[in-house]
Amino acid sequence: MKRAQGQRPGPQDGLIRAGLLSARSGSQATASRLTSRGTLVRVERGLYQGADAEISIHNSLAVVSAKAPKAVITLLSALHFHKLGLERPWQEWIALPRGSWAPRLTSLRLRVSWLDEAELAQDVEHHTIDGVAVKVFSPARAVVETFHFFRQVGLEPALDALKDYLRCTPNGVQPLMAIARRRRAYNKMRPYVEALL
Template sequence: MPAQSHAAKLLHLAARQPAVSARELSAAGIPARTVSRMAARGQVRRVGRGLYTGAEGSPSAHQSAIEVTRQAPKAVVCLLSALEIHGIGAQAPFEVWIALPAGTHAPKGTQAALRVTRLSGAAFTEGVETVVLDGAPVRVYSLAKTITDCFKLRSKVGLDVALEALREARQQRKVTSDDLSRYAKVNRMTNVMRPYLEAMTG
């Protein structure tokens, strides 16, 4: 394929999604030298290790989360970043909060600032959903799981954040008592959360 065709194909792919990986470009038959040359010319932007986006495109509101989860496929967006994705609370974290399995290294080479929490067993695997943000799939904890995570890790996010998330999610009917109880049990937060749940349902 001529170099011009490679360039056109790269621009087309970069325009269709917030970020495209070097692996995806290679699978599409675009040589690495074409990618490097176009990045050097400013025709595409390198937004992370092996991640590129169109030079003219405005950054996605979820660009950082997309970038991080592309770099670390095992990562799950959690806590403040998950609340933001679910539209709960007034938090607008400049860091991307992710959970990784115990013993897993954090991704390197990302332009996004990270806050990494390591979880194990059911606390890591339960409640994972895949949502599509600006055309890109991102793994994130469900809202009910996220709220119980906030209680579990209240020393990191603050009890006020956990309570605000619980109150707002209940008012908007985005979570059920059954789901909250289920994930509270997974996180061993049943006794901690019970008085707050009873106060809101009483």
């Protein structure tokens, strides 16, 4: 649904912050009043969603990104977003800049990896999910990250993702290995890539 220019988002637009509702109406009680009427549903502290809003299958990524705008979706969550591998994560995996705070969420479990800001800014795709800007590592970067952090993720999900990536992206070996070299995962990945080619 497209909004008219200058019109603020409303409950039908997906996720919305309580501060935006307060600014729109001039009252801080707006969110609680709309929640008690059944117009809004509280998703997290300070974050609401229209009761009749269409929710995407990646709504949890939108919730995380709304609470942590600097976060980049990584590892198993990024693989699932790109439909690589078989595993559906039971927690959301995000990367944050070193020194920043991880959000506390009541509805989701988070796993955080801390990266330098320069490394965090590379290989990022920008998507909009439920009205929220979401940053996700590219498919090649997500595969490389699983090898880089294979002790946390496990080798099997990394291999499944690599197989799917090579099957879906036949010309993607060079960009994949360039990222692997930069992320110091080249030596871990090379034997598996050579075996699968």
